[in-house]
Amino acid sequence: MSINRRQFLKIAGISTIVGLGGTTTIKALWRDELEASQVSPSPEALVAKRWAMVVDVSKFKIDNDYKRVIDACHRIHNVPDFGNPKDEVKWIWTDTFSHAFPGQEHEYMEGGIKHKPFMILCNHCDNPPCVRVCPTKATFKREDGIVMMDFHRCIGCRFCMAACPFGARSFNWRDPRPFIKEENKEFPTRTIGVVEKCNFCYERLAKGLIPACVEACKDNKALVFGDLKDPNSEVRKILSSCYTIRRKSELGTQPSVFYVIGGSNNA
């Protein structure tokens, strides 16, 4: 099909009047050929009003409890391992209490908490500063609360890294491909000059699967994933029965990752 200038202007004009953007114009141009193609979410997708995660600190006991969680995430997302902290790219990792929750530590704290590594990932903040500063909208917030990255759009300006108070984002200083042990063919890699972070496994949710890190510890439920807006969800049950804290809540970013500190029977 080819259209002449007059037809094009007609379609462009009409879509502008109706207040529709550029993509609609493209679709209108196609209409003759693609009469009725449609897009929709997959029917098997897991959906929620507000996704959230609970980390039960007491369930992490030995090194392997941390390792299998980190490995599960990094393996399926093709996160490279550069072998040095300077170039490090990480989606989920550990840090000490005093780094994860600065200002909350004190001299006489229970030793178990004080010296324990904490699982840390992007908090998928309700009020995410990374989204606010991103000039290209490569970082954006979905309606279900997932703070997403559109790697196609990231120009590597790293404003988001400066804005995130949790250090949840990593920059690819080098081409990551040679540093991926075993590529997962289902998920892309990144490229040099792009920022990356945990995406709450949006690609797995779309297939009806829970996040990989949560699945990796489903036997002891050290991580629990669910809908914060659903009063009957597992995360809500934990939140209503245990004492939980969030990282740097004083900053007002409203993290969606909660930490059960005292341990619990429900989680």
Next chain:
Amino acid sequence: MYDTGKIITGLIIFVILVTFPFYNNIGKAISKPEPKLDTPEIQKLPEKERRCVEPKAFMRTEHMKLLNEWRDSVVRDGNRMYVSTDRKKFVMSLQNTCMNCHSNKKNFCDQCHNYVAVKPYCWDCHIAPKEKGT
């Protein structure tokens, strides 16, 4: 005039440099691209279903626009199911759907891309299938 010689020499060098690609290619006919459609995955499909998500003519000229739409639809809107004009359902994924059938990137994608000298950066991130023979 001063430096006439230098200027003229410079001009000659300039013209030679600028036109180099043209006369360098004279006589070297680059063969017409012939993308191959005979991957094992495609052969496995029953004759009637051996077709792309949309008609061939459309895909040939518009696949890049379609892929762009798919990308935005999946990443930005979370819509990953495509219902084609003939009511067939596809998961919108370059790496997992398109390349599953077209598992011969070298003989399919690259044929034309090389011919028209475009280098799509899709493959900087998306993993191309392992080529099995040719």
